[in-house]
Amino acid sequence: MTDSSPEPRQTVDPANAELLKVIHDEHGPALNRFVLRLTRGDREFAEDVVQESLLRLWQNETILTTYSQDSTRAWLHTVARNLVIDDRRSSRYKREFQTDVVPERSAPDIFGPAVDKWVVSDALRSLSPEHRTVLVRAHYLGQTAVEIAHHEGIPPGTVKSRLHYALRALRVALEERGVVK
Template sequence: MGAEDELLEAVHESHADALYRYVVRRTGDEEEARDVVQETLLRAWRHPEVLERSEESVRAWLFTVARNLVVDHLRSARRTREHATGHLPEREEHDRTQAVLDSWLVADALVSLSPDHRAVVVGAYYGGRSVAELATELGVPTGTVKSRLHYGLRALRLALQEKGVTS
């Protein structure tokens, strides 16, 4: 740790609490006060020549910088136009109309499949089950599940095309 860092740490130890209390009294906002104190100490770090002055001079400089930051913030457009609120705004929700219509089309097309094909397609795509799991569940060989899945998807594609859905 260099001499400047030690000096800045000593300045922080000596003045940060007093600066914080001063800014809280000026702003009434603890969060803002922390930000102002941090910015004040950052400016002191950027101007190490200030830290070499007498203790009273450093303190006066820090409080002047803090006061100016508070005044700048109070005058800022953000402060005059933005207001804190206790509740979050409603989240934007995307229009799900098309998704609902698509799901109706698929559900209607699934009804047109044979029960065996429908069971395999629904189990695989909506249930997330593997071919082996479906074979065990339906009591048929895995080759039969694969065949039913292939022909079921083919029939589903044709049913959707009949309803005007293009790929």
């Protein structure tokens, strides 16, 4: 079982804080240019990579305690390069693409509803007249079982029974037409 509580916030001693500022000022612009080239000009992602690289430097006490300008620059560039490579290998990157042009919205399907109506009306015609009548009155006209019973001159229980069997028969008819499984 994992602990979902947030990690305690790390503190930076004042000497390391000043060193981090110096490293950021010294290496930040060059690192940003390097990452921009790797990301083909994606400024937002490049800024994220630079920030993550500096964060990892802050978390790595070894680099901070043994600071040298060349080794720190090489370390930052390696971390940034690996972050870009990891992102480009991720499934998110493979499924998404950037574009300046938003695609047009898809047009509504004008044929689908017409075909649906044709298939349903064909399936309804395959039902017995008694089943079709109660189904149409209940689901298309919105009548209650009592209203249908009064209009058809049959008991409400018969209406409910016919409606039940009509729905089952309609389902079979639609399955035969490949609509419902």
